[in-house]
Amino acid sequence: MSFQKGDIIEVYFDLPYSKETKTHPAIIISNDDVYDKDESYVCVMMSSSTDTDLFTFEITQEMLTQKNNKPFSQARCHIITFVQEKHIVGNRAMNSLKENALNRLIVRINNTVF
Secondary structure, three states: OOOOOOEEEEEEEOOOOOOOOEEEEEEEOOOHHHHHHHOEEEEEEEEOOOOOOOOEEEEOHHHEOOOOOOOOEEEEEEEEEEEEHHHEEOOOOOEEEOHHHHHHHHHHHHHHHO
16 A cells, blocks of 8 residues: 555546546545555545635645645545545655644544535
């Protein structure tokens, strides 16, 4: 397994309001058991859009293990996808979310989506 829960990877997303498939960063929110079963990850999409709403979970510098190159980042709590490892762009994580922030993100996803 190349990636861990909390890693930020880059994947392609087909979004309903976009005419093209684009890459976006995504945070791995699944545990090792998911990968061990299907060699895949469950991920939530990130965006640098400053538009916020009910599904915004702001990602601040303090939440990341490395410096972010964007002035604003957010997880889009309702845009969750299943990603096979072979569909990840690149072979290493771009960054990682610290454990406390990851746990808060998962709580936020559960509260806003489910």
